[in-house]
Amino acid sequence: MSYPAVRMRRMRRDAFSRALMREHTLLPTDLIMVAFLIEGEGQREAVPSMPGVERLSIDELLKLAGECVRLGIPALALFPSPGEAVKTEDAREAWNPQSLMQRATRALKSKYPELGLIGDVALDPYTTHGQDGLIDEHGYVMNEPTIEALIKMSLAQAEAGMDFVAPSDMMDGRIGAIRDALEEAGHIHTRILAYSAKYASAFYGPFRDAVGSAANLGKGNKHTYQMDVGNSDEALREIELDIHEGADAVMVKPGMPYLDVLRRVKDAFGMPTFVYQVSGEYAMLKAAAQNGWLDEKAVVLESLTAFKRAGADAILTYFAVDAARWLKGE
Ligand SMILES: NCC(=O)CCC(=O)O
Numbered sequence: 001m002s003y004p005a006v007r008m009r010r011m012r013r014d015a016f017s018r019a020l021m022r023e024h025t026l027l028p029t030d031l032i033m034v035a036f037l038i039e040g041e042g043q044r045e046a047v048p049s050m051p052g053v054e055r056l057s058i059d060e061l062l063k064l065a066g067e068c069v070r071l072g073i074p075a076l077a078l079f080p081s082p083g084e085a086v087k088t089e090d091a092r093e094a095w096n097p098q099s100l101m102q103r104a105t106r107a108l109k110s111k112y113p114e115l116g117l118i119g120d121v122a123l124d125p126y127t128t129h130g131q132d133g134l135i136d137e138h139g140y141v142m143n144e145p146t147i148e149a150l151i152k153m154s155l156a157q158a159e160a161g162m163d164f165v166a167p168s169d170m171m172d173g174r175i176g177a178i179r180d181a182l183e184e185a186g187h188i189h190t191r192i193l194a195y196s197a198k199y200a201s202a203f204y205g206p207f208r209d210a211v212g213s214a215a216n217l218g219k220g221n222k223h224t225y226q227m228d229v230g231n232s233d234e235a236l237r238e239i240e241l242d243i244h245e246g247a248d249a250v251m252v253k254p255g256m257p258y259l260d261v262l263r264r265v266k267d268a269f270g271m272p273t274f275v276y277q278v279s280g281e282y283a284m285l286k287a288a289a290q291n292g293w294l295d296e297k298a299v300v301l302e303s304l305t306a307f308k309r310a311g312a313d314a315i316l317t318y319f320a321v322d323a324a325r326w327l328k329g330e
């Protein structure tokens with residue numbers, strides 16, 4: 001009989017020693033809640049492909065914000081679903097000071113100044129064609145004209161009190177251009193969260209239903225600006241460029257299918273690195289849970305902990321409120 005030289009199971013035997021050797025622990029302060037906005041009052045609209053997620057009018061959004069504050073969730077990421085009426089070829093609603101996004105920001109900041117706000121900067125909720133940028137006569141998304149629009153959009157958000165502008169469009173050079181414009185306008189404290197490594201993923205499907213851009217985009221795709229699923233060296237180049245252009249934090253998106261990218265990015269740059277557990281990931285976990293095939297609480301907390309283990313400093317997730325409640329034993 002020969003004994004194992006090392007008994008790995010010894011430290012796993014009891015809860016106290018498992019707790020002592022745990023490397024990563026998920027906290028409510030790791031989470032960023034995601035919210036979809038609509039016009040109106042007392043409005044909550046279900047998103048069919050994301051059971052449990054609702055689009056909220058500003059008064060309902062304030063209730064969600066209050067719950068985030070109570071739970072210790074540091075920030076809320078805002079995505080407007082402004083409706084067909086305001087969509088144009090040039091997306092001008094994006095920088096309207098009276099837009100849904102800007103009104104929501106002012107309302108949130110006056111009621112909950114301590115709650116961080118992250119504003120999506122991309123044109124897709126506002127364009128008639130559903131692309132993130134402005135298109136030429138062939139439908140190609142034009143880089144520099146789009147950046148000009150994104151600058152106006154970022155300034156309008158900063159003016160309304162947004163804490164983080166978060167360009168998710170993947171145009172080249174937009175982080176530097178937005179940073180310069182913010183500085184020149186005196187918005188020196190407005191942070192930039194760069195969606196640096198954003199993949200052309202099929203996991204965004206339910207999101208496009210939620211913000212109402214799916215029908216506009218139709219059979220179109222975003223392959224000329226979002227990254228190819230097969231690449232990760234390219235992600236490091238994207239991240240490096242955004243860091244040099246002045247990003248305060250960088251993002252990898254989607255999340256669970258891209259944990260390898262997350263780990264490479266964190267190791268290579270040591271930047272504040274955020275990850276986005278996107279709508280399709282939410283829908284998969286939720287659907288399996290609703291069918292009784294997976295234990296919702298267990299798989300959600302496992303997936304979120306996996307992001308921390310892979311190097312994430314913060315996680316954008318539609319489960320943020322549920323997860324924070326579970327973590328607090330509620
Ligand atoms: N800029 C946001 C997205 O493109 C999609 C996010 C999601 O699918 O949850």
Ligand SMILES: [Mg+2]
Nearest residue numbers: 170171172238
């Ligand atoms: Mg880039």
